[in-house]
Amino acid sequence: MKALIKKGKGPTNLGIGEMEVPGIHGDEVLVRVAAGAICGSDLHIMHDRYPSTIPVVMGHEFSGVIDEVGECVKGWKKGDRVIAEGNLETCGRCICCTTGFSHLCPDKKFLGITVDGCFAEYVKVPAKVLHRVPEQVSFEEASLAEPACVGIRALLEDNRVEAGDFIVIMGSGAIGLLAAQVAKVVGAGKVLITGIGVDVPVRFRVARDLEVCDYIVNVEKEDPIKIVREATAGRGADIILDASGSPMAIEQAFQMIRRKGVLAAIGIGAQTVKVPWNQMIDEVIRIQFCRGYAYTTFEKFCSLASMGRLKLRPLITGEFPLKEWEKGFQSMESRESVKAILRP
Numbered sequence: 001m002k003a004l005i006k007k008g009k010g011p012t013n014l015g016i017g018e019m020e021v022p023g024i025h026g027d028e029v030l031v032r033v034a035a036g037a038i039c040g041s042d043l044h045i046m047h048d049r050y051p052s053t054i055p056v057v058m059g060h061e062f063s064g065v066i067d068e069v070g071e072c073v074k075g076w077k078k079g080d081r082v083i084a085e086g087n088l089e090t091c092g093r094c095i096c097c098t099t100g101f102s103h104l105c106p107d108k109k110f111l112g113i114t115v116d117g118c119f120a121e122y123v124k125v126p127a128k129v130l131h132r133v134p135e136q137v138s139f140e141e142a143s144l145a146e147p148a149c150v151g152i153r154a155l156l157e158d159n160r161v162e163a164g165d166f167i168v169i170m171g172s173g174a175i176g177l178l179a180a181q182v183a184k185v186v187g188a189g190k191v192l193i194t195g196i197g198v199d200v201p202v203r204f205r206v207a208r209d210l211e212v213c214d215y216i217v218n219v220e221k222e223d224p225i226k227i228v229r230e231a232t233a234g235r236g237a238d239i240i241l242d243a244s245g246s247p248m249a250i251e252q253a254f255q256m257i258r259r260k261g262v263l264a265a266i267g268i269g270a271q272t273v274k275v276p277w278n279q280m281i282d283e284v285i286r287i288q289f290c291r292g293y294a295y296t297t298f299e300k301f302c303s304l305a306s307m308g309r310l311k312l313r314p315l316i317t318g319e320f321p322l323k324e325w326e327k328g329f330q331s332m333e334s335r336e337s338v339k340a341i342l343r344p
Contacts, residue, residue: 032062033118035341062084147339190231192215240261245269
């Protein structure tokens with residue numbers, strides 16, 4: 001089969017190669033990939049800004065059809081439409097695994113990063129990480145499950161949006177736009193999303209089309225701090241989700257958050273960020289670093305998607321055959337695409 005393989009350091013060592021279709025064992029399934037979405041972390045891996053096993057088939061956001069099931073697999077059959085969690089295996093012994101947070105296991109095997117991923121014609125995964133694609137959801141839409149689950153985990157499981165909350169989403173990429181929808185679905189009063197000038201042509205257009213963002217703010221031209229303070233009569237935002245990783249955005253967040261508010265951090269960015277320690281103590285601000293998701297998170301996505309509560313199609317702004325992966329990656333890097341899909 002053909003696959004997009006990271007063979008060495010640097011973007012020149014990423015390309016389409018030929019490899020054997022994966023063989024499966026007793027508790028595994030072989031999935032014929034229908035759609036694979038390009039994630040920001042895929043761009044980081046291409047440029048060696050995120051650690052990965054080499055060589056590795058890249059990609060972890062996908063949907064497809066079961067082509068073969070292992071002899072120990074129950075409840076799944078050939079032809080089932082599926083999505084899968086990226087966290088495939090954990091050690092089962094560490095403090096995270098034994099206290100219900102196996103997605104944080106330091107020795108986990110993650111799809112497309114430490115084990116071969118989905119930018120290929122076929123991918124194998126353990127049956128335990130599978131979830132059914134709702135009938136009314138397309139393969140392309142279903143491939144957005146993983147970034148949606150990042151927002152669901154941050155806003156509904158690690159934290160909890162309350163009815164009437166003022167929510168700020170910093171970063172208007174796919175995770176930010178999906179998180180904005182999740183916040184509104186569960187009753188947020190107002191949602192403000194931020195971006196920069198380069199986001200205006202595509203990401204801001206999509207944000208408007210989704211009709212869930214009450215404020216869409218270009219921070220290069222507008223002051224989000226002033227907007228939040230005026231909109232909340234000086235109180236501040238209840239939850240700020242940072243999907244940017246930008247030190248400037250995080251600095252602004254501390255000036256927008258209310259007393260006893262929550263800053264949910266999911267964006268990968270600068271290694272060092274200044275934190276106003278005395279303000280945090282005085283105002284009892286909580287920083288919640290949110291990473292990964294659980295089985296329950298994917299089930300929440302499937303439920304919301306099946307009810308039509310998430311608009312997924314508007315985020316897919318580029319579709320490419322696998323052999324044109326470079327165009328897909330470029331469309332993501334240039335922000336011409338909110339989400340670009342690769343088709344094997």
